[in-house]
Amino acid sequence: MPQQPTLGDVVALLDEWYPPATADSWDAVGLVYGDPAAPVSRVMLAVDPVLPVAQEAAEWGADLLVVHHPLFLKAVHGFPATTPKGRTLATLAGAGCGLLTAHTNADQALGGVSEAMALALGLTEVEPLVPADPAAYDKLTVYVPAGDADAVRTALAEAGAGRIGDYDSASFSSTGEGRFRPLPGASPAIGSVGSLETVEEVRVECVLPRPLRRSVVAAMVAAHPYEEPAYDVVELAPLTPSSTGTGRVGHVPRTTLREFATRVVEALPETASGIRVGGDPDRPVETVALCGGAGDFLLDRVASGGADVYVTSDLRHHPASEFLEKEGPALVDVPHWAAEWTWLPVVEGRLRAGLGATVETRVSTTVTDPWTLRL
Known part of the structure; x- marks a missing residue:
């Protein structure tokens, strides 16, 4: 029988898919609460860490709640159960349920929020709207006496x-x-x-991630027999575009804005607020740009990017109005919660594939969109 994974095992999987180091500097992601050594048999997924979701996780017997939005985005000095956030954490803690957040680290990733939304809307040939900076590499070249080359190569590899x-x-x-x-x-x-002096030497060349430059050079110098090793470090130009990044752009079979907006309504979970459309309902649509969550910070990029429509959330009156006046892409404004909910089934599928039958999973369908009535 497969061994029961620990909370630490599940966190390691999620961190591999959505590396915390890729989160924005202002963000708060990773394991918020829980003992990494504790066994995990049930994992629930939701967008928002709010009390109804915590109660659902507790009643179902979840050992871990994975959410998109942080519970504690800003620093706190305490979390008494007399506050909304404190009640949420107290509910999870009382049920022995851990809490993990994957926020901006999940937005840009492969299999992340924007990509999940793009696939849910039926986009093909999906690429990042704003590609992330590709991984930076250096090449180190060092000259070593032949008898010491193996020791230096080993030190480089270990670094x-x-x-x-x-x-x-x-x-x-x-x-x-x-x-x-x-x-x-x-x-x-x-x-x-x-x-x-003339010495038979070996020229050793290797690549290394640029953030490791200082430690790799230090390891090489420590292993090298010379008092003053001869070496050089060259920064390598990226050769392939990044497959991760902010937002996504892709294509749909030629349709109208009205028909495409109807497809969006059918693809997303229902909310009271529905969606809003800006632009000529009969304009043709083939190229779609989108951003899961609040995406008005990308309006300038989208305006010059060749898309027929931009789908995102939380668009404000004046930026949206000025954007449409430029006669560029149309706009489809969707509920924030509904857009990001499309990511949850993707994570569930990855957890099932990675953990097999050792863990039960559940996607919360509790609607945590703040708007409850439209008149």
Whole structure:
């Protein structure tokens, strides 16, 4: 029988899919509450960490509640149960249910919020609207006496250099002659002060993630026998565009704005507020840009991007009005909760695939959109 995963195991999976390090600097993501050593048999997913959702998780017997929006986005000095956020956490804690947030780290990721929304709306050929900066790499080249090359290569690999995809310890070596003259004050490992020395050396080259540059160079210098190793570091240009990023853009079979908006209504969970459409209902639509959550910060980018319509949430009066006056894309404003809810079944599917029958999952259908009545 498969071993029951711990909370730490589930968190590690989620962190792999939605790395916390990719969250915006102002965000608060990751494990909010719970013991990583505790066993997990039930995981519930929701958009908002609010009391009705916490009560649902407690009544179902969830061991972990995974949410999109942070419970504590701003710093707090306490969370007494006399406050809304305190009541939510107290309910989860009383039921032994952990809490994890994946917010802006889930917005940009593959299988993240905007991508899930794009697929729910039937978009094809989906790409990031604003691609993330691709991973930055350097190439380190160092010259080592032949007898010490293996030790230096090992030190480089242990420091994180030479990792390419599913391979590690990757490097290239070529042989040649090194020449140098130790000057007064030097303590040469090979040769003597004042004498020109010729040494059989190996040129070792490897790639490394740029954030590891300082530690990799330090490891190389520590393993190198020379008092003053000869080496250089070159920044590599990115060769492939990033597959992650903010928002998404894709295509639908040619339709009208009215028909596309109807498709949006049918694809998203129902809310009291419904959706709003700005633009000529009969205009043709083929290219769709979107952003899960509040996306008015992308209006300028969308205006010049060639989309026929932009789908997002929480559009304000003046920015929307000025955007439409430019006679660019149409606008479809959808409820924030409904747009981001489309991500939950995606995460559920990934958890089932990753954890198998060891864990039950549940997507909350509790509507936590703040608007409850439209007249």
